[in-house]
Structures are given as C-alpha cells and as structure tokens.
Amino acid sequence: MISSERMAAVDANAAALGVPRKQLMESSGNAVAREVRAASAPGDAVALVCGRGNNGGDAFVAARFLADRDVTVHLLGRPESIGTAIARENWEALRAAEIPTETVVDSADLDLGSPDVVVDAMLGTGVSGTLREPARTAAETINALGDGNGSDESDGDRGDGATVIAVDVPSGVDADTGDPTGGDGAVAVEADRVVTFHDAKPGLDRLDAGVIVADIGIPAAAERYTGPGDLLAFGRDPDSHKGENGEVLVVGGGPYTGAPALSARAALRAGADLVRVACPASVADEIQGYSADLIVRGLPGDALSPDHLPRIADLAAGQDVVVIGPGTGDDAQTLELVRRFLADFSGRAVVDADALQVVPEVDTDAELTCTPHQGELRGMGGETAADPTERADLVRAFAAEIGHTLLVKGRYDVIASDDGERVRQNRTGNPGMTVGGTGDVLAGTVGALAAQKAPTMGRTDPFQAAAAAAYVNGLAGDAAAEANGHGLVATDLIDRLPDALYDE
Numbered sequence: 001m002i003s004s005e006r007m008a009a010v011d012a013n014a015a016a017l018g019v020p021r022k023q024l025m026e027s028s029g030n031a032v033a034r035e036v037r038a039a040s041a042p043g044d045a046v047a048l049v050c051g052r053g054n055n056g057g058d059a060f061v062a063a064r065f066l067a068d069r070d071v072t073v074h075l076l077g078r079p080e081s082i083g084t085a086i087a088r089e090n091w092e093a094l095r096a097a098e099i100p101t102e103t104v105v106d107s108a109d110l111d112l113g114s115p116d117v118v119v120d121a122m123l124g125t126g127v128s129g130t131l132r133e134p135a136r137t138a139a140e141t142i143n144a145l146g147d148g149n150g151s152d153e154s155d156g157d158r159g160d161g162a163t164v165i166a167v168d169v170p171s172g173v174d175a176d177t178g179d180p181t182g183g184d185g186a187v188a189v190e191a192d193r194v195v196t197f198h199d200a201k202p203g204l205d206r207l208d209a210g211v212i213v214a215d216i217g218i219p220a221a222a223e224r225y226t227g228p229g230d231l232l233a234f235g236r237d238p239d240s241h242k243g244e245n246g247e248v249l250v251v252g253g254g255p256y257t258g259a260p261a262l263s264a265r266a267a268l269r270a271g272a273d274l275v276r277v278a279c280p281a282s283v284a285d286e287i288q289g290y291s292a293d294l295i296v297r298g299l300p301g302d303a304l305s306p307d308h309l310p311r312i313a314d315l316a317a318g319q320d321v322v323v324i325g326p327g328t329g330d331d332a333q334t335l336e337l338v339r340r341f342l343a344d345f346s347g348r349a350v351v352d353a354d355a356l357q358v359v360p361e362v363d364t365d366a367e368l369t370c371t372p373h374q375g376e377l378r379g380m381g382g383e384t385a386a387d388p389t390e391r392a393d394l395v396r397a398f399a400a401e402i403g404h405t406l407l408v409k410g411r412y413d414v415i416a417s418d419d420g421e422r423v424r425q426n427r428t429g430n431p432g433m434t435v436g437g438t439g440d441v442l443a444g445t446v447g448a449l450a451a452q453k454a455p456t457m458g459r460t461d462p463f464q465a466a467a468a469a470a471y472v473n474g475l476a477g478d479a480a481a482e483a484n485g486h487g488l489v490a491t492d493l494i495d496r497l498p499d500a501l502y503d504e
Contacts, residue, residue, distance in 0.1 A: 002199040004125035004175045009229030010198065014222040016229070022086045024216050025054060028197050029061020029090075031214030032167055035195050036117055039163040042068040044116035047162075049138050051122040051171075052077045057087030058167050059121030063099050072100045074112065076122060076134050079103065107137035118142050118162045120189045122171040125201065130182030131172045139172055139189045146190060166191035169201060170209070178206030226415075226426040226471035231501060233460050234452055234468060236271070246272040246451025249319040250444065251312055251341075252326035252353075253279030253287055254303040254334065259327030259353065259440045261290035262490055266444030267323070268293055269497040270472070272451055275444075276319070278312050279327075280304060305333040309340055316341075320451035321348045325355030326440045342366060348450055348462065352443040356380055360402055367418075368404040369450065369462045371443050377408050388412045388425060396423045407446065407466040409439060415470060417463040424467045428474025432481045437490025438473070445469040445497060475500035 002010070015021050036046055046069045050056030056075065063071050073094055075082075082088045094101055104110050112118065120142055122135050131139055146161040169175040172188030175196075180186035193210045198218050204211045222229075236245055248267045252260035260277050267275045268291075276295040279287055284298030297315060299308045316322045324341065328334050338355045339362055346365040356376050359368065374384045382398040385391045392414050399406040400420025408414045413426035450465035460468075473493065479500070480492035 001202050004169075004201060005233065007125060007198065007201070009227075009232055010218060010222045012229030012232060013225070013227030014218045016227045017219060017221055019217060019219060019222075021054070022089070024197075024218065025057050025086055025090065026061055027216035028058040028167075028214065029063075030065055031197070031212075031216060032058055032062040032119065032121075032165070032195050033065035035165055035193060035212055036062065036066060036069070036119060039165060039193065040069060040117045043070060045070040045113065046072070046117045046119065047112045047115040048073045048119040049112065049122055049142065050075050051124075051135065052082045052087070053124065054084055054087055055124035055167055056082070056121050057084065057090050059119050060087065060090035060094055062119065062121075062167075063094055064097065069117075072102060072113070072115075074102045074104055074110070074138075076104050076138060078105055104134050104138075107134040110134060110138055110141060112141055112145065115145065115162050118145055118164050119167065120164060120171050120191060121167040122189075124168045125175040127171075128174075128181050130186050131188070135171060136187050139187050143190045146192065163193070164189065164191045166194045166209070168194070168196050169204065170194060170207070173203065173207065175201040175203050178203030224425055226424055226428070226467050230424075230464070230468045230471055233464055234271070234449060234501065237453075242273050244273065244453070246321070246448055246453075247274045247319045248272045248276070248444070248447045248451050249315055249322045250275065250277045250326060250447070251279075251304070251316075251322060251324040252328050253277070253283045254327065254331075255329035256327035257283045257286045258290075258437060258490075261287050261294070262437050262440040262494070263323050263326045263352070263444035263447070264294050265291050265494050266441040266497060267448040267451075269494050270445040270448035270469070270501065271498075272448040275448075276315065278308075278315055303331050303334055304328055304337050306337050306340055309337060309344075312337075312341060313344065316345065316347065319347070321350060321447045323350045323352065323443050323447040325352040326443060328354055330354040330357070342368070350443050350447045350450065352439065359404065367462055369407060369446055369466050370402075370404055371407045371409065371439065371446060371466075373409045373439065377406075382406075382408075384408070384410075388414075392416075392423050392425055396420045405462040405466055407442075407470055409442070409470075413470040413474070415463065415467045417461075422463055424463075426467070426470040426474055428471055429477050430474075430481045432484075432486040432488045433474075433477040433493075435489055438477060438493060441476075441490050441493045441497075442469060442473045445473050472497060472500040 170189040170191040281298035395414040399416035446469040476493040476496035480488040
C-alpha cells in the first residue's frame with residue numbers, strides 16, 4: 001500500500017532518477033487501455049471523460065491504444081487550460097491523429113451518448129473537496145450510465161449498463177480513506193474497476209470495485225532512496241505568521257560553543273521561524289556572537305546539570321521541537337539532565353551527539369529522532385554492517401526495538417521510523433562532510449523540518465523530517481564540496497540549505 005502523498009513523492013523521485021513523467025504517462029495510459037480492451041469488444045463505444053491534469057493525460061494516451069474501438073475523448077475545460085506540458089502534448093497528439101474529441105466548457109454541453117465503457121479520468125489522487133462543475137455533472141452522468149450492480153472483474157459485464165473504469169482513483173473519492181472527498185453524501189464516481197499505478201492505495205479496498213495495480217516502470221530506487229519528492233511535504237503558507245513555521249529550542253553547549261550555534265543557525269536556514277539556544281551562561285555570549293538571529297538563554301554555571309531542568313522544561317514547553325545534545329559533552333551531571341528531561345518530556349525532540357547514549361535507558365512519551373553516526377549507534381546498543389542493505393535492516397530493527405526514529409549517518413544515511421515499518425536510504429553527501437560540525441548542521445535541519453507544518457497536509461512526521469533533512473543536508477554538502485573540495489567546513493553548508501530545500 002502507498003498513500004497518495006507518498007506516491008507523489010515517489011513519482012518525483014523517479015523523474016530525478018531519469019525516468020521522465022512522460023514515459024510514466026505512456027505506461028499508465030497503456031495500462032488503462034488494456035483494461036478497456038478486457039471490458040469491451042472491437043467496435044464498442046468508449047467514452048473517456050478527462051480532466052486537465054495528468055490524470056486526464058493518462059486517458060489521452062489510452063485513447064491512442066484503442067484504435068479498434070469507437071473512442072471519443074471528452075475534455076472538461078478548454079484545451080489551453082490543460083495544466084501540464086506532458087498532458088498538453090498528448091492532447092495535441094490526439095488531435096493530430098484525428099481521434100474524436102469533444103470540449104466541455106459548460107455542464108449542459110456534456111453528452112456521452114450510450115457507451116459500452118466509460119473511463120473516468122477527471123481527477124486523480126491528492127484532490128480534496130466536493131466536485132465542482134462540470135466534473136460534478138460528469139460524475140452524475142457516468143453513474144447514470146452504469147447500472148450500479150457492480151461487475152464481474154473477469155469479463156467486465158455490467159448487464160445493460162456501461163462498465164465504468166476509473167484511472168488511479170474514482171473522481172470524488174479520497175484514495176487514502178475511500179470516503180467521498182466532499183464528505184458523506186457528496187457526489188463521486190461509482191466505478192466498476194480502478195486501474196491504479198505502481199501500488200495499491202489504502203482507500204481503494206473500501207470500494208465496491210475491482211482494483212488492478214499496474215506496474216508502470218517506477219524503479220524500486222524511487223522508494224528506497226530519498227529524492228526531491230521527499231521535499232514536497234514542506235512549504236510555507238503565504239498567510240502564515242511569525243512562529244507558525246516552527247519554533248525550535250537547541251539545548252547544548254558548555255565544553256563546545258560551535259556545535260549548538262551550528263545547529264541553531266541550520267534550523268533557521270532550514271525554515272524555522274524562531275530558534276532559541278539554552279546553554280551555560282559561561283558560553284552564552286560566545287554563542288550569541290555567532291549570529292544576531294539567535295535568541296540565547298544563558299543558564300547559571302559552566303555546564304548543563306539537573307539544576308537547570310525546571311528552566312529548560314519551561315523553555316521547551318513553548319517550542320515545536322527541542323534539539324538536545326550539540327556541544328554538551330559527556331559529563332555525568334549533563335547526561336543526568338538529559339536523562340531527566342527526556343523522561344519528563346512528551347513533545348518532539350531531536351537527540352544528537354553525547355546525549356544519544358542515554359536514550360535506550362529512558363522511558364519517555366516524547367517523539368524522539370536520534371541522529372547517531374555508526375560509532376554512536378553502537379554505543380546505543382545498535383549494530384551496523386558494511387553492506388547497505390544489511391545495514392538498513394539492522395537500523396530498522398533497532399528503531400523498532402527502542403521505539404524512536406533513527407537517522408544513522410554514513411556514506412549512505414539510513415532513516416528508519418519508530419515502528420520499523422518504514423526505512424529509507426540517502427545517497428547525497430560526500431567524503432568532505434567527515435569534517436566536524438556537519439552532524440550539528442544536520443541535527444538543526446531535522447529539528448526545523450520536524451517543526452514545520454505542510455500547507456495542505458498538516459504537520460510532517462519525524463520520519464519524513466529526518467529523511468528530507470538527510471537529503472538536503474547532503475545536497476548542501478555537495479554544493480559546498482563543489483566550491484571548496486574536501487576543504488569544506490560545516491559553516492559552508494548552512495547558507496546552502498535554502499537552495500537545497502526549495503530550488504529542486
């Protein structure tokens with residue numbers, strides 16, 4: 001099963017791997033045509049009802065593979081408003097091939113005739129809300145043409161009614177839930193069959209329809225590895241206000257001052273609105289000196305200790321994410337602070353550096369993302385391996401064992417969800433990033449992305465944030481290496497994070 005959100009990411013990742021969307025559309029359209037042929041006979045009338053996006057483009061392609069059927073393509077809207085270049089290209093191919101087409105700009109103009117098969121290609125996955133005209137009238141017309149009695153998946157027989165075949169998901173149906181997108185009672189296409197692509201969508205099991213999963217040539221690497229598709233969940237609502245794009249607290253410093261400053265500055269560059277640093281007072285001025293953009297809160301003394309817990313807990317209560325560990329060192333009192341803080345905390349936190357060693361022994365209600373390198377992973381009780389596949393399996397198993405999201409740094413980063421159900425690898429980055437501080441930049445980037453809310457999909461989960469952060473941190477490192485070779489330093493990554501995040 002794959003969610004509609006993840007499917008969009010995989011599609012974009014496939015394009016980045018060199019499998020163009022045009023090729024995927026050709027494969028999708030061919031799969032739809034195969035199902036139409038299975039549900040009809042030569043000479044049968046086929047009406048393809050198409051929207052102006054890539055879902056409609058799939059049907060434009062299908063029409064070209066149905067030369068022995070009596071095909072008519074009905075476009076809902078004006079041709080000049082077709083939304084993507086590849087869909088427009090396939091529309092023009094229909095016109096050039098003299099395949100019959102009809103343009104429907106007014107619901108009253110819709111006339112599907114009496115087809116043997118109707119293809120619903122109006123709207124795909126990821127669409128929300130009630131159907132608007134002319135799609136609403138088209139859906140009602142399609143439903144009236146079918147007899148409503150379902151179908152025999154083996155031969156497509158619907159008695160006296162037309163067989164209705166939906167492309168990817170019936171229009172008006174939420175692919176993830178199977179519910180009408182406009183709520184109970186809203187109009188949606190009642191399909192007999194659904195031709196969905198690459199993998200089944202969760203909501204399709206709830207429909208009274210045969211579901212055909214078509215392999216359209218998306219490589220397994222598009223799911224296994226991070227890519228530009230993993231960034232689709234992130235963005236900034238144009239109506240948002242200060243703080244709505246995430247507030248991050250970095251708890252660190254003492255023996256080291258650069259580490260918490262790197263994490264905090266990275267969190268800002270990765271999109272957090274406000275970043276605060278809680279650190280020993282002895283290094284507060286030095287950390288503040290790294291950037292005027294940071295809000296630094298000094299705590300009495302030279303090192304973090306359990307005495308600081310009430311103040312840190314108070315600061316953390318108002319934050320979306322806490323990043324804890326950068327530059328703290330491994331003093332016993334500091335580790336005891338980390339232990340107590342995590343035991344009492346129920347929010348979202350990124351744990352890095354020396355703080356990682358206490359995680360396996362702490363019982364916490366917090367959502368933790370741990371960002372160890374392989375040595376730190378072993379210190380936590382995990383295992384690693386040279387083979388990337390074996391290492392991914394080990395990380396997945398350990399994440400499930402400790403119940404926290406893991407981002408294990410290496411030549412190939414491995415990201416595993418807290419239940420071990422999801423695992424991803426990241427191939428961006430380079431050997432120059434073994435320089436000190438790049439892990440602190442990564443921790444801050446994870447924190448910023450985990451604090452954000454996607455404009456249309458709500459708050460991203462820790463696994464999404466960790467996977468995306470690994471990808472963009474590596475891209476920033478690659479850009480830094482291109483400019484500086486293996487002489488790059490961690491600060492070279494920070495100002496390159498926005499380009500890595502938003503210019504893909």
